[in-house]
């Protein structure tokens with residue numbers, strides 16, 4: 001991918017990634033409709049925040065800063081200890097889509113990113129429904 005035109009650069013680089021991830025976890029903790037998703041996570045969300053920020057940097061076509069610290073992402077394997085079915089996938093996506101809207105990641109780029117998030121979240125499912 002051309003890094004200059006990567007989604008990472010287009011949304012506004014590391015500052016915007018951090019803003020998006022912080023909004024995502026703030027919403028997860030605040031909005032009752034995400035309570036099941038919140039309950040799957042550790043009481044303290046600071047490590048989740050840090051890891052998702054590092055991971056999304058590379059996933060969005062920016063610098064790979066996750067792997068030097070935590071090794072190969074193996075994202076699906078890292079999620080196998082959690083039961084992820086349609087409900088969990090949908091809550092994760094609804095929370096992320098709301099965070100994107102709140103951070104003004106919209107329009108054509110927003111639609112492309114929503115599709116990428118959908119594909120990755122759907123791939124994480126490890127329950128039939």
Ligand code: HEM
Nearest residue numbers: 040041042048051052055078082084088089092120121124
């Ligand atoms: C499909 C629904 C998903 C659910 C229910 C889910 C749930 C979780 C949970 C419970 C954790 C552990 C956090 C903790 O212990 O506090 C986690 C970690 C993580 N998730 Fe997800 N997740 C989902 C989708 C995604 C997607 C789509 C991405 C990336 C685009 C992602 C990226 C990550 C990363 C990077 C970590 C940290 C991994 C590590 O280094 O240990 N997750 N997720």
